[in-house]
Structure formats: structure tokens, C-alpha cells
Amino acid sequence: MRLFLEKGYGSTSVADVLRAARANSGSLYHFFPAKHDLLLAVLERYRSEIEPRLLAPAWRGVADPIERVFALLRVYRRLLVETGFFYGCPVGSLALEIHEPDPAVRRLLAANFERWAGAVRGCLREAGDRLPVDADPRELSLFVLAVMEGAVMQARTHRSLEAFDASVRRLRDYFRRLEKGARRPRLRPAPAAKEKIR
Amino acid sequence: MRLFLEKGYGSTSVADVLRAARANSGSLYHFFPAKHDLLLAVLERYRSEIEPRLLAPAWRGVADPIERVFALLRVYRRLLVETGFFYGCPVGSLALEIHEPDPAVRRLLAANFERWAGAVRGCLREAGDRLPVDADPRELSLFVLAVMEGAVMQARTHRSLEAFDASVRRLRDYFRRLEKGARRPRLRPAPAAKEKIR
DNA sequence: GTCTATATACGGATAGAC
DNA sequence: GTCTATCCGTATATAGAC
Numbered sequence: 001m002r003l004f005l006e007k008g009y010g011s012t013s014v015a016d017v018l019r020a021a022r023a024n025s026g027s028l029y030h031f032f033p034a035k036h037d038l039l040l041a042v043l044e045r046y047r048s049e050i051e052p053r054l055l056a057p058a059w060r061g062v063a064d065p066i067e068r069v070f071a072l073l074r075v076y077r078r079l080l081v082e083t084g085f086f087y088g089c090p091v092g093s094l095a096l097e098i099h100e101p102d103p104a105v106r107r108l109l110a111a112n113f114e115r116w117a118g119a120v121r122g123c124l125r126e127a128g129d130r131l132p133v134d135a136d137p138r139e140l141s142l143f144v145l146a147v148m149e150g151a152v153m154q155a156r157t158h159r160s161l162e163a164f165d166a167s168v169r170r171l172r173d174y175f176r177r178l179e180k181g182a183r184r185p186r187l188r189p190a191p192a193a194k195e196k197i198r
Numbered sequence: 199m200r201l202f203l204e205k206g207y208g209s210t211s212v213a214d215v216l217r218a219a220r221a222n223s224g225s226l227y228h229f230f231p232a233k234h235d236l237l238l239a240v241l242e243r244y245r246s247e248i249e250p251r252l253l254a255p256a257w258r259g260v261a262d263p264i265e266r267v268f269a270l271l272r273v274y275r276r277l278l279v280e281t282g283f284f285y286g287c288p289v290g291s292l293a294l295e296i297h298e299p300d301p302a303v304r305r306l307l308a309a310n311f312e313r314w315a316g317a318v319r320g321c322l323r324e325a326g327d328r329l330p331v332d333a334d335p336r337e338l339s340l341f342v343l344a345v346m347e348g349a350v351m352q353a354r355t356h357r358s359l360e361a362f363d364a365s366v367r368r369l370r371d372y373f374r375r376l377e378k379g380a381r382r383p384r385l386r387p388a389p390a391a392k393e394k395i396r
Numbered sequence: 397g398t399c400t401a402t403a404t405a406c407g408g409a410t411a412g413a414c
Numbered sequence: 415g416t417c418t419a420t421c422c423g424t425a426t427a428t429a430g431a432c
Contacts, residue, residue: 142361143368146348163340170341
């Protein structure tokens with residue numbers, strides 16, 4: 001997982017994996033008949049770790065569903081900073097690296113995106129009528145994912161947070177405007193949304 | 199260029215290039231001492247072609263500056279459809295494929311993003327006070343680029359336009375809300391923006 | 397500048413003893 | 415299941431005649 005994240009799939013040789021895992025050729029090939037199977041296993045694990053290793057820590061102490069969306073984005077920001085813009089979104093990188101139309105790989109990449117966007121969608125549904133009815137949660141969740149991937153891509157390329165922060169700020173602005181335009185659940189003007197986190 | 203777009207940099211062998219160009223090893227290496235230099239040349243050409251081969255055709259017959267932003271996105275949509283989700287944004291793909299910290303390559307990738315976002319920024323500036331003053335054109339342009347790249351990534355992965363169209367629709371919604379919130383430049387309500395294209 | 401032939405290393409994958 | 419040794423193709427790059 002670490003090697004594919006750091007160097008990508010194609011540039012990681014099986015020899016690299018053997019060295020990093022301190023395993024021998026025969027052992028590795030006993031469990032993974034081809035390098036390809038290694039990729040499938042990695043993508044499966046990414047998917048299964050979205051919940052416990054990404055969402056759970058990101059949302060610890062963040063109750064507000066819309067804040068959770070931005071707490072998730074903050075994880076990627078921190079990852080970029082902490083690794084000197086070396087790590088980004090592992091799934092996104094692999095998605096653009098793999099050009100072969102291998103159906104099994106594509107399915108797993110799609111499943112990763114689906115789970116990520118599905119989690120965001122859950123937040124948006126939970127936000128209920130703080131968002132206008134025409135702001136379809138499914139559409140919005142795919143939009144949030146697009147912004148995250150594009151923001152990470154730019155950050156890694158420029159080795160700078162500017163584009164990332166700018167994108168998140170504009171997304172935040174969009175959500176603010178959506179909330180303002182939503183039908184009011186209260187009789188009195190809503191109190192300013194809590195935004196202390198961060 | 200075509201090979202890097204179709205197969206990526208790493209998976210394209212020099213032999214592939216030789217075959218496609220109907221050239222011989224000696225000839226190619228006479229002009230490009232290493233494969234690496236081929237990548238640099240391709241990235242330079244992408245940058246120089248953004249204006250004449252991407253923006254100019256995209257904006258033919260589209261005068262409204264904000265419509266131009268969406269006309270640009272439509273080019274990527276059409277590219278995805280026409281190639282069966284094979285081609286996306288060549289720069290974005292290379293940006294995520296290349297993990298080496300090669301400064302020359304990174305600079306050129308960044309320059310490509312910069313020119314693209316710069317063009318969008320020009321549109322937004324031209325839109326003047328149809329957008330609110332707090333909608334910084336620089337921030338907005340980086341946001342638009344992020345949305346495009348993330349939308350293309352999802353489209354290619356799912357081999358479907360759903361996420362792409364959803365993202366563009368949400369971006370459109372954002373711009374509508376921005377325009378609504380801007381201070382009105384005219385005394386009478388502005389006539390509906392031209393949107394005949396497409 | 398272009399041609400053919402080739403150097404040299406490394407890629408994924410396998411053989412077969414233990 | 416794990417070990418060492420190795421097969422064989424393909425990779426980038428070069429040599430040297432023309």
C-alpha cells in the first residue's frame with residue numbers, strides 16, 4: 001500500500017515490494033499470483049478502511065453534518081502538509097494512472113469513490129432542510145468528491161496549499177449560500193452556524 | 199502526445215513512440231536525448247496549445263464570460279463521450295502519474311494549470327460586478343479547475359457522465375447564486391443571459 | 397541526420413529444493 | 415509456505431556505418 005501510494009503502481013516493481021515486505025519472491029507469488037492481484041488487494045483494503053481509518057478519525061468530535069464534510073477535507077489537507085505534498089488521495093492517483101480498461105480494477109476504484117461519496121451523501125441527508133430541496137444530495141456528494149480530487153491534484157503539483165485552500169473556501173461559500181437559500185426550519189432568523197472547528 | 203495521453207508516460211515505451219512516429223531509434227535520440235525530454239516537449243506543447251486548440255474553439259460564438267467557463271467544461275465532456283471515456287485531461291493524468299519530484303516536469307505541469315486557470319480568471323474578471331466582490335477571481339478559477347479535474351477523473355473511472363454532469367450542474371448553481379448575490383450593475387433587472395449554445 | 401544492430405539492466409514471473 | 419537461483423521478455427539507451 002505504501003509503495004503504490006508513494007510511487008504509483010507502474011513504478012513500483014515487485015522487487016520493491018519484496019524488499020519493503022522483507023519477503024521472498026516465492027512467498028509473495030504464493031499469495032498473489034501476479035502483480036495485478038496486489039493492486040486488487042490494495043484497492044479492496046482502501047475501500048474497507050474508508051470507514052474506520054478515514055471517516056471515524058475525521059469525524060471524532062464533529063457532530064454537525066455539514067462540518068463533517070469539511071472535517072473530511074481537512075484530513076487530506078493535513079496529509080498533504082505532513083508528507084510535504086507527497087501523499088494525496090491514493091485512489092485518485094491510481095484512477096488516473098491505470099489506463100488499461102481492466103474491469104476488476106475499475107470496479108474497485110469506482111467502489112472506493114462510491115463509498116467516499118456515499119459517506120458525504122449521508123451527511124448531506126442528515127443536514128435535512130438546512131439545504132434547499134433542489135440541492136440533490138447525490139449530485140452534491142459527487143461534486144464534493146470532484147473538488148477534493150482536483151484540489152489535491154493541484155496541491156501536489158504546485159507543492160502548495162493555495163489551490164487546495166481556495167477550492168475548499170469556495171466550496172464552503174457555496175454551502176453557506178445553499179443554507180441561506182434553504183427554507184427556514186425556525187421562525188426566528190437562524191443563529192449563525194457554528195464554525196469554531198478548524 | 200497521443201501515446202502519453204492514451205497509455206500514460208510510464209506505460210509508453212520508446213519503442214511505441216518509434217513505431218507510431220515511423221522513426222528510428224537513432225533519429226529520435228538525436229533530438230530527444232532521453233525519454234524524459236519527450237515528456238518535457240509534450241508538456242510544453244500542451245501549454246502552448248491551450249490558447250489556440252482549446253480555448254479558441256471552445257469560445258467560438260460564446261461571448262458571455264461566464265458562459266465561456268462552462269463552454270470550456272463542455273469541451274472535456276465531449277472529449278470523454280467521443281473517446282468512450284478514454285481521454286480525459288492529459289495534464290491531470292500526467293500530474294498524478296508522475297511521482298518523482300523532478301522539478302522541470304513539475305514546473306511544466308504547474309505552468310499548464312496556471313495557464314488554464316488564468317484563462318478562466320480572465321473570464322471572471324471580465325464578468326465584473328456580476329460577481330460579488332468577495333468572490334475572488336483567483337480563488338474561483340482554481341476552484342473551477344479542481345472541479346473539472348475531479349469531474350473528469352470520476353467520469354473516466356465510472357465510464358459514465360453522471361458525476362461529471364452533477365459536478366458541472368452544482369458549479370453552475372454556485373455561479374447562479376453568486377450572480378444573484380452580486381450588487382446589481384443595472385437599474386432594471388438584467389435580461390436573461392444568453393444560453394443558446396448547446 | 398538517419399539507419400541497423402546491440403549493449404545492458406531490470407521488469408514480472410517461475411523452478412524446484414527444502 | 416519459504417527459500418535461492420534463474421528464465422525470458424522488454425526497457426532505455428548507445429554504437430558506429432552511411
